[in-house]
Amino acid sequence: MAETKSAPLTTELYAYVLAHNPPLDPVQRALVESTHTLFPDSALKQVAEEQAPLLAFLVRLTGARQVVEVGTYTGLSALSMARALPAGGRLITLDISEEWTAHAREAWAEAGVDDRIDLRIAPALDSLRALPAEPHIDLAFIDANKDGYIDYWEEIVPRLRPGGLIVADNVLFMGQVVDPAVTGGPGAHIRAFNEHVAADRRMESVMLTVADGLTLARRTG
Numbered sequence: 001m002a003e004t005k006s007a008p009l010t011t012e013l014y015a016y017v018l019a020h021n022p023p024l025d026p027v028q029r030a031l032v033e034s035t036h037t038l039f040p041d042s043a044l045k046q047v048a049e050e051q052a053p054l055l056a057f058l059v060r061l062t063g064a065r066q067v068v069e070v071g072t073y074t075g076l077s078a079l080s081m082a083r084a085l086p087a088g089g090r091l092i093t094l095d096i097s098e099e100w101t102a103h104a105r106e107a108w109a110e111a112g113v114d115d116r117i118d119l120r121i122a123p124a125l126d127s128l129r130a131l132p133a134e135p136h137i138d139l140a141f142i143d144a145n146k147d148g149y150i151d152y153w154e155e156i157v158p159r160l161r162p163g164g165l166i167v168a169d170n171v172l173f174m175g176q177v178v179d180p181a182v183t184g185g186p187g188a189h190i191r192a193f194n195e196h197v198a199a200d201r202r203m204e205s206v207m208l209t210v211a212d213g214l215t216l217a218r219r220t221g
């Protein structure tokens with residue numbers, strides 16, 4: 001079995017990582033805090049703090065102009081990516097919750113990025129199927145119900161421009177992907193998704209141990 005070269009992520013080391021990343025801006029910071037205050041039972045759904053600047057970085061790195069997000073919640077990842085879009089860029093974000101996304105809308109307006117974000121409230125699979133069929137997406141972020149990941153992947157891949165990027169969150173699912181006792185539920189869905197991604201010859205993918213696991217996949221050809 002391969003030996004890990006990863007440094008154990010202690011609380012101190014995690015704080016060090018955050019201290020050497022771009023800091024959250026005041027609207028992002030307020031959104032993290034208000035999400036924990038208003039929705040303490042679900043606040044873990046929000047992307048990890050180090051993922052906000054990473055998503056912005058990926059949008060800038062790829063020069064993405066058309067971004068699709070599956071899973072809005074209270075809007076931190078959408079805010080981070082929208083801020084990084086070039087002039088004329090657009091982000092379509094999909095969710096089923098009016099309550100959580102109402103909070104997102106407030107933050108986007110406060111940040112002045114609401115004009116470039118198109119929030120669609122409906123089951124994400126329906127919203128994805130309603131998108132134009134031809135390749136037009138530069139970057140997609142999948143971060144919603146785990147039993148939908150494979151279907152979301154299958155709707156997004158043909159709509160990706162050549163070289164387009166898919167970012168999928170929670171691909172380690174707290175380590176459940178390697179726990180043989182986990183035979184159902186989200187951990188098992190993510191395990192099946194990871195197999196699906198690894199076998200997809202249309203895409204070149206790498207799995208990273210960022211937060212709860214992040215896969216980056218690029219459309220080849």
Ligand SMILES: C[S@@+](CC[C@H](N)C(=O)[O-])C[C@H]1O[C@@H](n2cnc3c(N)ncnc32)[C@H](O)[C@@H]1O
Binds near residue numbers: 073075123143144145
């Ligand atoms: C992990 S959270 C997204 C976190 C978000 N990216 C952020 O940074 O704050 C997952 C979201 O997926 C949404 N969701 C769950 N099932 C869905 C479905 N079938 N269609 C669309 N959205 C769904 C939930 O309402 C929730 O807001």
